[in-house]
């Protein structure tokens with residue numbers, strides 16, 4: 220069946236690398252809960268009322284890969300994002316979700332890609348009519364400079380898949396014609412992969428989900444910019460006690476995320492915060508603090524100036540929940556990528572900047588207002604294209 224065919228009862232099959240992780244396993248519970256009681260989850264989605272040609276939003280299934288040997292419910296219990304009464308009722312469905320073993324870390328990138336392409340085939344044969352979407356939720360990793368890799372043979376020769384397993388999954392998805400969402404700070408959107416995405420008709424959305432503190436930073440900075448208030452300094456501190464927080468204590472692994480969090484502000488404002496001090500006065504710190512688990516806390520101190528250069532200040536204290544903020548965005552992005560593929564959109568999608576800290580693609584919208592307007596325009600474009608295609612059948 221072609222993507223443009225009338226598809227109102229096709230399932231969406233969400234395939235996640237890192238499916239048993241803190242975010243992935245929360246998405247699994249949301250998918251199970253949504254099937255049984257759609258109204259419990261649908262109000263948390265921003266796409267719940269969009270894309271009627273996709274069919275019921277609850278027609279969604281979950282699968283993927285993980286390196287952990289624990290079963291999915293044991294992982295949900297260990298992450299302690301959700302109290303037991305919120306996931307126990309779906310235990311049987313959750314443990315029936317197909318999670319494949321991660322490819323052995325000792326095989327090279329090419330062999331891993333081949334193995335994962337077979338896995339995509341296995342998933343397709345389980346649900347032959349489904350729209351497949353791949354979401355990368357692997358741990359934050361070191362930033363590799365792969366700008367010198369211009370084609371696949373070079374990529375296969377240069378990359379040690381142990382260092383960046385994300386590439387094997389992303390490439391296998393692209394070569395299988397499956398749209399990609401990169402929610403991690405890891406760089407997978409490199410030239411040879413984007414070229415293959417264009418060749419295989421695959422949209423690529425990324426990078427680094429914008430969930431809590433950075434989302435509010437973008438909203439507030441946009442509001443201050445709209446009033447011509449000059450930001451003189453911005454100090455952001457995060458404490459979190461989940462596996463992502465622990466992983467980010469490794470400076471090489473945190474580098475990408477920290478630079479995405481900092482670059483965003485200067486890009487949005489159009490000037491460097493702290494220019495007059497000769498160095499950036501936008502500081503971002505992340506600290507692993509086990510007592511908090513997934514219930515992350517963030518503090519922001521924002522110093523800004525008004526008329527006559529007189530100083531003012533804002534304090535922001537977010538008591539968030541990392542995976543609860545992230546999980547609905549994963550489902551929204553899976554729905555977006557399905558629609559984009561049906562509309563014939565390929566390669567990077569900068570209009571999805573609303574969802575990401577470091578949007579891939581040219582000239583992404585930067586302020587909150589422009590990101591919302593960009594999404595609304597994209598909805599209209601996709602609706603028009605898909606309805607026009609469907610009217611021909």
Ligand SMILES: NC(=O)c1ccc[n+]([C@@H]2O[C@H](COP(=O)([O-])OP(=O)(O)OC[C@H]3O[C@@H](n4cnc5c(N)ncnc54)[C@H](O)[C@@H]3O)[C@@H](O)[C@H]2O)c1
Nearest residue numbers: 237239240241242285286321358359384403428430462463
């Ligand atoms: N939670 C948020 O708000 C948020 C926001 C932006 C970005 N992110 C990013 O999302 C990603 C996932 O976050 P998380 O909190 O779920 O992390 P996590 O560490 O809890 O989960 C990662 C999962 O990946 C699995 N894994 C490791 N190597 C693997 C491999 N080679 N193949 C398959 N599975 C493998 C692990 O076993 C684990 O289950 C991270 O990169 C994080 O930085 C999260």
